[in-house]
Amino acid sequence: SQTIHQWPATLVQPVGSPLSLECTVEGTSNPNLYWYRQAAGRGLQLLFYSVGIGQISSEVPQNLSASRPQDRQFILSSKKLLLSDSGFYLCAWSLFMNIQYFGAGTRLSVL
Amino acid sequence: AQKITQTQPGMFVQEKEAVTLDCTYDTSDPSYGLFWYKQPSSGEMIFLIYQGSYDQQNATEGRYSLNFQKARKSANLVISASQLGDSAMYFCAKRGSQGNLIFGKGTKLSVKP
Numbered sequence: 001s002q003t004i005h006q007w008p009a010t011l012v013q014p015v016g017s018p019l020s021l022e023c024t025v026e027g028t029s030n031p032n033l034y035w036y037r038q039a040a041g042r043g044l045q046l047l048f049y050s051v052g053i054g055q056i057s058s059e060v061p062q063n064l065s066a067s068r069p070q071d072r073q074f075i076l077s078s079k080k081l082l083l084s085d086s087g088f089y090l091c092a093w094s095l096f097m098n099i100q101y102f103g104a105g106t107r108l109s110v111l
Numbered sequence: 112a113q114k115i116t117q118t119q120p121g122m123f124v125q126e127k128e129a130v131t132l133d134c135t136y137d138t139s140d141p142s143y144g145l146f147w148y149k150q151p152s153s154g155e156m157i158f159l160i161y162q163g164s165y166d167q168q169n170a171t172e173g174r175y176s177l178n179f180q181k182a183r184k185s186a187n188l189v190i191s192a193s194q195l196g197d198s199a200m201y202f203c204a205k206r207g208s209q210g211n212l213i214f215g216k217g218t219k220l221s222v223k224p
Contacts, residue, residue, distance in 0.1 A: 043214030
């Protein structure tokens with residue numbers, strides 16, 4: 001069966017520090033991968049999606065970036081965090097345009 | 112622009128009763144998919160049920176069913192025999208053009224014993 005792992009679960013970072021969140025999927029090949037952000041009490045906003053290795057599409061201009069170095073690995077990064085980057089980050093996978101399955105999420109607090 | 116509207120910020124239901132969570136959507140796509148997810152306090156988004164726009168019957172998954180009214184562009188989630196563990200945020204979503212999900216703002220369901 002397929003599983004998705006996302007870490008860390010919680011992160012507290014100072015403003016201006018770098019960020020790296022990792023997501024890996026097991027049990028499937030060539031998944032579509034997604035990064036979403038959820039502000040407190042709100043729905044999810046798509047940040048990045050990827051349909052293959054090295055293929056990244058960005059939905060929201062910001063100081064975040066994403067990379068897909070391996071088929072089942074998706075990384076969200078920032079060189080310098082802003083206060084506004086605080087939120088709940090969720091990684092998801094799907095096969096083609098089918099149901100998306102989410103990781104457990106990372107709560108990021110930028111102080 | 113595609114938009115998902117959930118007009119109920121919060122709902123209360125008595126344990127063992129049924130509850131309906133509302134969802135309406137905007138779209139000009141001839142074919143589309145609609146989803147419901149549950150988000151407990153832990154934060155993980157849990158897939159509940161899917162409805163395709165060309166599906167002839169309303170989707171059902173255990174205690175969850177989807178009341179799909181295409182002409183009215185509504186896709187309400189019905190939870191039968193509510194349980195305490197059903198207390199959570201519920202999000203309606205529609206598949207976007209990139210395969211991503213476009214979410215509503217959610218409904219917080221509280222099940223009372």
